[in-house]
Amino acid sequence: MTSRGQFITFEGTEGVGKSTQLANAADTLKTLDVDYIVTREPGGTPMAESIRDLLLAPRDEPVNDMTELLLMFAARAQHLHTRILPELEAGRWVLCDRFTDATFAYQGGGRGVPTERIAQLESLVQGSFRPDHIILLDAPVETGMTRARHRGELDRFEREAVAFFRRIRQTYLDRATADPVRYHIVDAGQSLEMVSRDVVNLIDGLVHRS
Numbered sequence: 001m002t003s004r005g006q007f008i009t010f011e012g013t014e015g016v017g018k019s020t021q022l023a024n025a026a027d028t029l030k031t032l033d034v035d036y037i038v039t040r041e042p043g044g045t046p047m048a049e050s051i052r053d054l055l056l057a058p059r060d061e062p063v064n065d066m067t068e069l070l071l072m073f074a075a076r077a078q079h080l081h082t083r084i085l086p087e088l089e090a091g092r093w094v095l096c097d098r099f100t101d102a103t104f105a106y107q108g109g110g111r112g113v114p115t116e117r118i119a120q121l122e123s124l125v126q127g128s129f130r131p132d133h134i135i136l137l138d139a140p141v142e143t144g145m146t147r148a149r150h151r152g153e154l155d156r157f158e159r160e161a162v163a164f165f166r167r168i169r170q171t172y173l174d175r176a177t178a179d180p181v182r183y184h185i186v187d188a189g190q191s192l193e194m195v196s197r198d199v200v201n202l203i204d205g206l207v208h209r210s
Contacts, residue, residue, distance in 0.1 A: 003091055004088050004089060004091065005035070005036075005087065005088040005089075005090070005091050005092045005093045005094060006088075006093045006094075006132045006133070006206065006210055007084065007088055007093075007094050007096070007131050007132050007133075008025070008093065008094070008095050008096070008131065008132065008133050008134075008135065008203075008206070009095075009096045009097075009098065009099040009101065009131040009133075009134050009135070010022055010025075010095070010096070010097055010098070010134075010135050010137065011098060011099075011101050011102055011105070011134055011135070011136050011137070011172060012136055012137035012138060012139070012172065012188060013139070013141060013165050013168050013169050013172070014145060014165065015139075015143070015145055015146065016137040016138065016139050016188040017137055017188055017192070017195060018097050018098075018137055019097065020192070020196075021135070021137060021186075021195065021196065021199045022038055022095055022097055023038075024196050024199050024200065025095055025135075025199055025200075025203045026038050026095055028199075028200050028203040028204060029093060029095075029203065029207070032203075032204065032207050034093055034207055035091060035092045035093065036092055036093040036094070036095060037087050037092055037093075037094055037095070038095045038096075038097075039079070039083060039084070039094060039095070039096050039097070040096065040097035040098065041072075041075065041076060041079060041096060041097065041098040041099055041102065042055055042071070042072055042075035042076070042079075042098075043075065043079070044075075044079035044083050044084070044096075045078055045079055045082050045083050047075075047078050048075040048076075048078045048079045051071055051074055051075040051078075052075060054071060055068065055071055055072070055075075065107065065111045065112075065113050066113075068107060068111070069103070069107050069113055069117070069118065069121065070121075072103050072107065073103070073121045073122075073124075073125050076099075076100065076103075076125055076126075077125045080125065080126065080129070084096070085129075096131075099131055099134075100118075100122050100126065100130075101131070101134055101172070101175060103118055103122075104118055104171060104175060105168045105169075105171040105172050105175070106168055108171060109167040109168050109170065109171030109172075110164045110165070110167050110168045110171075130182075131182065132182070133182055133183075133184060133206060134176075134179075134182055134183045134184065135184050135186060135199065135202060136172055136173075136176055136183055136184065136185045136186065137186050137188040137195070138169070138172070138173065138185050138186065138187060138188055138189075139187070139188040139189040140189060141162055141165040141166050141169055142162070143188075143189055145162065145165065173185075184202050186198045186199060186202070
């Protein structure tokens with residue numbers, strides 16, 4: 001019988017290098033001969049990607065916090081049940097750019113949506129399903145925002161004030177402190193070479209423990 005794959009998520013504020021380290025992790029799994037896919041949230045399926053476009057597009061109309069939260073979980077429900085769970089059941093590892101921890105950080109810490117409301121939707125959409133491991137790429141907010149600006153035009157979230165991202169970072173760190181077994185903090189303020197080395201070592205360790 002095929003063993004279930006591992007669900008590994010990458011989290012962090014803007015500009016911490018998630019895309020780079022996701023690719024790095026994927027290369028490591030390939031080297032170790034582990035079957036995997038790479039995906040992202042919001043998004044990951046055609047329908048969920050359409051919801052992502054709605055969420056990220058800059059617009060003059062204010063977006064209600066509850067509208068944003070519900071759209072996040074609508075995309076997540078589609079992604080989880082049509083892609084993530086089938087891939088895991090087939091024995092593949094799933095590397096995902098953000099998951100529900102990002103909702104607790106961005107909509108909870110950043111927007112101030114009560115944690116209890118997010119937790120209710122988490123249970124409704126996911127049941128008991130949670131990531132096996134969360135790799136938190138952590139760097140000072142100013143460092144990340146400088147990097148994000150150099151990438152080009154900012155999306156609706158990236159245009160928020162620095163205080164918004166400080167609240168997000170603190171929420172991530174609080175969640176990591178509360179769950180040190182599943183959370184793995186990587187210092188993303190280091191050089192790219194050192195961050196990449198740390199991620200390779202993490203992924204290698206997770207593979208050999210599974």
